[in-house]
Amino acid sequence: MPQTVQQCYGYTVDCRYDTPAEDVVNRFFGTGPSPSGPGALVRVDIEVAPAVTQAPVPPPYFPDGWDSDDEITIAVADSAAVVRVTAAHVSVRLGPAGAQDSIVWGRWLLEKAFLLLTLRSPDRYxxxxxxxxxxxxxxxxxxxxxxxxxxxxxxxxxxxxxxxxxxxxxxxxxxxxxxxxxxxxxxxxxxxxxxxxxxxxxxxxxxxxxxxxxxxxxxxxxxxxxxxxxxxxxxxxxxxxxxxxxxxxxxxxxxxxxxxxxxxxxxxxxxxxxxxxxxxxxxxxxxxxxxxxxxxxxxxxxxxxxxx
Missing domain, CATH: 3.40.50 (Rossmann fold)
Structure with a gap:
């Protein structure tokens, strides 16, 4: 599984991804490694897989349990992300349609995941x-x-x-x-x-x-x-x-x-x-x-x- 070290919103990001997700990774983070940030290390895993759900589009701005659960699921169309707050771990599963739509992988999954980690952190705002x-x-x-x-x-x-x-x-x-x-x-x-x-x-x-x-x-x-x-x-x-x-x-x-x-x-x-x-x-x-x-x-x- 390819791996790259990136920075997003000041977090250092250890990103591992399936080869079919390389375009998403490059478009969201940029190509090549970037310097580490001052924030906590966040692990991000991205895979492209068959459709997993048919949630409404767009999903709720804040998913259920965003302010209390340790594991938060963001689901949209054929894709989803699971944000594990304590572990600072984001797992993204993109369906075929979601992998082609920056609103899905960008706005609703990856940007939202970093926002949720920030909202729930005692050391960031x-x-x-x-x-x-x-x-x-x-x-x-x-x-x-x-x-x-x-x-x-x-x-x-x-x-x-x-x-x-x-x-x-x-x-x-x-x-x-x-x-x-x-x-x-x-x-x-x-x-x-x-x-x-x-x-x-x-x-x-x-x-x-x-x-x-x-x-x-x-x-x-x-x-x-x-x-x-x-x-x-x-x-x-x-x-x-x-x-x-x-x-x-x-x-x-x-x-x-x-x-x-x-x-x-x-x-x-x-x-x-x-x-x-x-x-x-x-x-x-x-x-x-x-x-x-x-x-x-x-x-x-x-x-x-x-x-x-």
């Missing part, structure tokens, strides 16, 4: 945010679903920023650098934005069922602008309720993030997580950033905000 680096300054951006977080982060890459992720950033408490880690290899974009971006012509893209979004894999021409690790100096909370830039107090910013950060955590883990979040956000410039419909104007205002 996730923020529902994207991240990028503009003019040498790293920025976290968060927003309610539908506001435009993915578009905002992707547009930064189009304008020359380095892109770290568009939906989830993971913090490892045992990493002294204060970094957050994302998944930069794919982005979720509207068909309109994809169609108006010449560099993305021909990029691998699969529609997300039930949403006006596609999971787009960055083509090789844009991969030099991808980075998984950032040390943010600014955090922006995107809104469409106004078009101003308004400062936020650290305590208010922490409270806005806390529901997502604390999800799935045992009570004993919360003090350390809260202390780290307080420290990280206490060192950042924090603002509520009102979006207009002009993507270039939004980016220009961001550049002025972060300076550099």
């Amino acid at each position: 996730g923020i529902h945010a994207g991240a990028f680096t503009v003019n040498g300054r790293a920025v976290l951006c968060t927003a309610d679903s539908g506001v435009g977080k993915s578009t905002f982060a992707a547009w930064a890459l189009r304008r020359g920023a380095s892109f770290a992720g568009d939906d989830a950033m993971v913090r490892h408490l045992d990493d002294p650098s204060g970094s957050f880690f994302g998944y930069p290899r794919a982005v979720y974009l509207s068909p309109e934005l994809l169609g108006g971006w010449p560099e993305l012509a021909g990029a691998a893209a699969d529609p997300v069922p039930g949403r006006d979004k596609l999971r787009v894999q960055w083509p090789s021409a844009l991969r030099s602008g991808l980075q998984a690790r950032v040390e943010p100096s600014t955090m922006v909370f995107l809104t469409r309720e106004h078009q101003d830039i308004r400062p936020l107090r650290a305590a208010e910013a922490v409270e806005r993030c806390w529901e997502d950060v604390s999800a799935g955590k045992a009570a004993a883990a919360l003090p350390a997580v809260r202390a780290d979040l307080d420290e990280r956000l206490g060192k950042m410039s924090l603002v509520e950033f009102g979006l207009s419909t002009d993507l270039d104007a939004n980016h220009h205002r961001l550049v002025q905000l972060v300076g550099g």
Whole structure:
């Protein structure tokens, strides 16, 4: 069984896979080994096999038992993943259809498995945010679903920023650098934005069922602008309720993030997580950033905000 050592969301990943799954491994992790991350070692096994189930598509955002069971099953169409929390072990079984669909193996199985491990860990937490680096300054951006977080982060890459992720950033408490880690290899974009971006012509893209979004894999021409690790100096909370830039107090910013950060955590883990979040956000410039419909104007205002 082939084996590769990769990094995903800051975790070091020991990935073993059936040869028919090699394309999935290369598309999700990239080709060749990557340096180890600060997080715990995660074992990932991927096989391609006959169909095993016919669960609804899409599956529930959080599968049954996600916040309590030591073994969590994510099932979608003809494929499934079993996440063993204590062992930090993910077993992925792809049916013939699932192996061809990045929404199945990417969004629902592999991305979700790392998110579940993060939510259940006492030593890691996730923020529902994207991240990028503009003019040498790293920025976290968060927003309610539908506001435009993915578009905002992707547009930064189009304008020359380095892109770290568009939906989830993971913090490892045992990493002294204060970094957050994302998944930069794919982005979720509207068909309109994809169609108006010449560099993305021909990029691998699969529609997300039930949403006006596609999971787009960055083509090789844009991969030099991808980075998984950032040390943010600014955090922006995107809104469409106004078009101003308004400062936020650290305590208010922490409270806005806390529901997502604390999800799935045992009570004993919360003090350390809260202390780290307080420290990280206490060192950042924090603002509520009102979006207009002009993507270039939004980016220009961001550049002025972060300076550099």
